[in-house]
Amino acid sequence: MGFRIAPEDGSLKTGLRRVLAERGARAAGHAAEADMEEAIHALRKDTKKARALLRLMRPGLSAFTAENRALRDAARALSGHRDAQARLDSFDKLTTHYANEIDRRAYAGLRAALTREARAAQNGGEAELAALRAALEQMGERAGHWRIEGKGRVLLHEGLERSLARAARALAAAEKAPDAARLHELRKRAKDHRAHMKLLRPAWPALIGAREKQAKRLGDLIGDHHDLDALCAHLAARELPRDETARAALTALAARRQADLAAEALPVARRLFGAPPGETAARLVALWRLWRRETAGAR
Secondary structure, eight states, X not given: OXXXXXXXXXXXXXXXXXXXXXXXHHHHHHHTOXXXXXXXXXXXXXXXXHHHHHHHHGGGBTTHHHHHHHHHHHHHTTHHHHHHHHHHHHHHHXXXXXXXXXXGGGGHHHHHHHHHHHHHHTSSOHHHHHHHHHHHHHHHHHHTTOOBOSOHHHHHHHHHHHHHHHHHHXXXXXXXXXXXXXXXXXXHHHHHHHHHHHHHGGGOHHHHHHHHHHHHHHHHXXXXXXXXXXXXXXXXXXXXXXXXXXXXXXHHHHHHHHHHHHHHHHHHHHHHHSSOHHHHHHHHHHHHHHHHHHTGGGO
């Protein structure tokens, strides 16, 4: 049925269990991808979605801490395999964005070095990939047996309000000082919100789908900001490029781009997370309850 509530689900809890079981069942297919990078990306993406749903269920799920930790630790072991490719992608985006202002040939050696690192990072990782696959599969199998406390509407309201409150705090911190760490925290909250809106989108596709789309946009903007920060830290540690003038120029361009990205991201975040969390949660729960009544005939 996909990553969304369905009219056929007997209850919210049934739907959440189903969606998480499906994430686990998909893991084997992702792990079998011929391309290691694609396999890692697909599994980590499903892991993030699963953890977002676990956070939504947290008020009624006593197993939250153990389940969340198991997925987090398994995914963390693979993060290094994506970092090198992310640095290369970030470099390409930056130099493409300012193509009219720089001589890209001056950075050909740097790009070659980043490319070599990205290729080398794809070697190995089979054991970590298998561990993440197993963690997702096992979580999916356990999901059907979890004890989830509380009525569905109460669980949904509390889970959404808690998530939105965390996002509001992250937004307030980023407004005061939009540094890489605070923006990265806001990005994580945007990813959670996107997953929650994707789940609830059938309740009103136009409205909830718009929130999902803007949460994705926010995550992408801050993701680019984060990747630039990681790129610059890596270049400084490796003293690349060797020409200090070229390195300083590239770092300055990155800082300039980061400022633009933050300026574009924060208004989106205000529209998503600026309202009182309880009010936003209540509106979403009301839409879900109305949708449940309208689709009762499918159950």
